[in-house]
Amino acid sequence: MATLAVGIDVGTSSVKAVALKRTGSGYALKSVGQADIRRAEYHPEESPQSLAEAPLRALERISQDSAFSRKPCAFSVSGPRVAPRLFKFPSIPKGEVEQAIRFEAEQIIPFDLAQAALDFVLFDEGMEEGKPVIEGLVVAVHKEEVDKQYVLLKSGGFDPVVLDIDTLALSNSFLETEGVAERETVALINIGARFTNLAILHGGRRVFVRDIASGGDMLSRAISEIYGLDLPQAEKRKREAVYTPLDELEGGGGGDAGADMGDGTQAGGDTEGFGGGETESFQPVDEGGEEYVLLDSDETAFNTGSDTMTDGAGSTGGDEGFAASGETQNAMNAAQRISANRAVLVDALGDLISEIQDTFKYYINRRIVPRIDKVRLCGGTAKFPDIDEFFASQLGVPTQLWNPFARLDVSGVSGKFPPNFLDELGPLMAIATGLAMRQL
Numbered sequence: 001m002a003t004l005a006v007g008i009d010v011g012t013s014s015v016k017a018v019a020l021k022r023t024g025s026g027y028a029l030k031s032v033g034q035a036d037i038r039r040a041e042y043h044p045e046e047s048p049q050s051l052a053e054a055p056l057r058a059l060e061r062i063s064q065d066s067a068f069s070r071k072p073c074a075f076s077v078s079g080p081r082v083a084p085r086l087f088k089f090p091s092i093p094k095g096e097v098e099q100a101i102r103f104e105a106e107q108i109i110p111f112d113l114a115q116a117a118l119d120f121v122l123f124d125e126g127m128e129e130g131k132p133v134i135e136g137l138v139v140a141v142h143k144e145e146v147d148k149q150y151v152l153l154k155s156g157g158f159d160p161v162v163l164d165i166d167t168l169a170l171s172n173s174f175l176e177t178e179g180v181a182e183r184e185t186v187a188l189i190n191i192g193a194r195f196t197n198l199a200i201l202h203g204g205r206r207v208f209v210r211d212i213a214s215g216g217d218m219l220s221r222a223i224s225e226i227y228g229l230d231l232p233q234a235e236k237r238k239r240e241a242v243y244t245p246l247d248e249l250e251g252g253g254g255g256d257a258g259a260d261m262g263d264g265t266q267a268g269g270d271t272e273g274f275g276g277g278e279t280e281s282f283q284p285v286d287e288g289g290e291e292y293v294l295l296d297s298d299e300t301a302f303n304t305g306s307d308t309m310t311d312g313a314g315s316t317g318g319d320e321g322f323a324a325s326g327e328t329q330n331a332m333n334a335a336q337r338i339s340a341n342r343a344v345l346v347d348a349l350g351d352l353i354s355e356i357q358d359t360f361k362y363y364i365n366r367r368i369v370p371r372i373d374k375v376r377l378c379g380g381t382a383k384f385p386d387i388d389e390f391f392a393s394q395l396g397v398p399t400q401l402w403n404p405f406a407r408l409d410v411s412g413v414s415g416k417f418p419p420n421f422l423d424e425l426g427p428l429m430a431i432a433t434g435l436a437m438r439q440l
């Protein structure tokens with residue numbers, strides 16, 4: 001059976017690692033690792049040297065797991081120095097294909113061609129209007145981008161041998177686990193800290209891939225502005241589910257409920273494969289407490305509550321003396337929280353939504369896809385409460401959070417973690433999972 005690479009996704013805010021093995025029907029999870037990267041914006045207390053070394057330290061923590069250490073790995077790059085382009089041209093003699101693809105690449109490279117590493121894949125030959133066409137994908141990556149990660153991975157205890165790009169790893173991860181029906185179109189949206197990776201798949205084909213410079217950092221900035229918090233506090237509040245009644249904020253600088261984010265050390269941190277230290281927590285935050293926002297929020301409560309509860313603005317009833325029952329009060333609190341979280345989403349991700357809308361429109365208007373049937377969200381920022389409902393309403397497309405681990409056999413590792421831990425972690429691991437499916 002073919003040997004698989006281990007998948008290492010070096011993001012801005014954390015490193016994610018996945019090791020899989022093939023089973024008769026799919027894949028089994030052999031090991032998983034995740035380690036935070038401390039960043040200057042959120043950890044101003046750290047020395048410049050420690051911040052510069054933070055990605056390496058995160059990799060070193062992960063490579064303590066023997067499932068990853070020194071193993072051949074697949075890694076990926078993303079961002080403005082990665083230029084993917086899907087191409088289609090009439091069938092031409094084999095010997096001319098490479099030159100034609102090079103020409104395609106030259107059209108899109110936003111940097112000097114001499115600085116680019118080029119690669120391409122050809123899809124199965126298709127037919128259009130009765131004539132054979134050649135379809136495929138060419139990717140140009142700035143060499144510095146590749147070298148930087150290569151050196152980092154080597155120093156961190158890995159053996160980088162397969163290069164990919166985030167959006168393709170994301171697509172593979174989905175195609176190999178969920179799959180896409182023949183006439184179905186799915187948009188995958190992986191929202192990280194700095195970047196959002198967007199991939200549109202139609203019936204198993206990759207139709208469009210792109211990175212957009214927007215992500216969780218925008219949410220932290222919006223929270224910082226809306227709530228008057230500094231960035232480290234805003235990032236902390238975001239991961240705890242954001243909402244705090246305004247009076248608490250005014251009264252006591254945030255009234256942090258419970259969860260310990262101060263030193264980055266969390267439940268699950270010492271579990272094997274997670275390298276201890278700054279491992280992220282994915283435990284539900286303070287269930288039942290003030291900070292917890294239900295994910296499956298009640299749309300009705302949101303609609304009726306939002307007008308009456310948002311900071312006194314636009315009160316519908318004007319019932320100053322209204323005495324709410326316990327139940328009504330709870331519904332009102334939930335509505336207030338959802339409304340507060342939505343305000344943050346609108347402020348932070350409005351531009352991202354517009355970019356995605358424009359892309360959808362472009363592909364539908366040019367009849368490349370008939371419609372977008374569903375959106376699947378993943379990445380760390382997809383854990384923000386109510387974000388699925390927000391995307392669904394903004395894009396007009398059914399949207400759900402996607403956990404790639406849901407379709408893997410996790411029985412070999414699940415006992416090492418607290419209950420639900422892998423379900424909570426899964427949405428962050430989509431790219432690492434796709435990388436871990438690459439054959440050596």
Ligand SMILES: Nc1ncnc2c1ncn2[C@@H]1O[C@H](COP(=O)(O)OP(=O)(O)OP(=O)(O)O)[C@@H](O)[C@H]1O
Pocket residue numbers: 010011012013014015191192193194195196215216217235238239240241379380381382383384385428
């Ligand atoms: N529970 C949570 N609620 C909201 N946001 C969260 C939560 N947990 C993590 N995040 C955010 O998710 C982002 C990290 O996600 P992810 O690990 O997918 O990004 P990354 O790969 O490190 O970054 P990028 O791909 O942009 O370089 C951060 O902005 C972080 O604040």
Ligand SMILES: [Mg+2]
Pocket residue numbers: 009010011012192193431
């Ligand atoms: Mg990422």
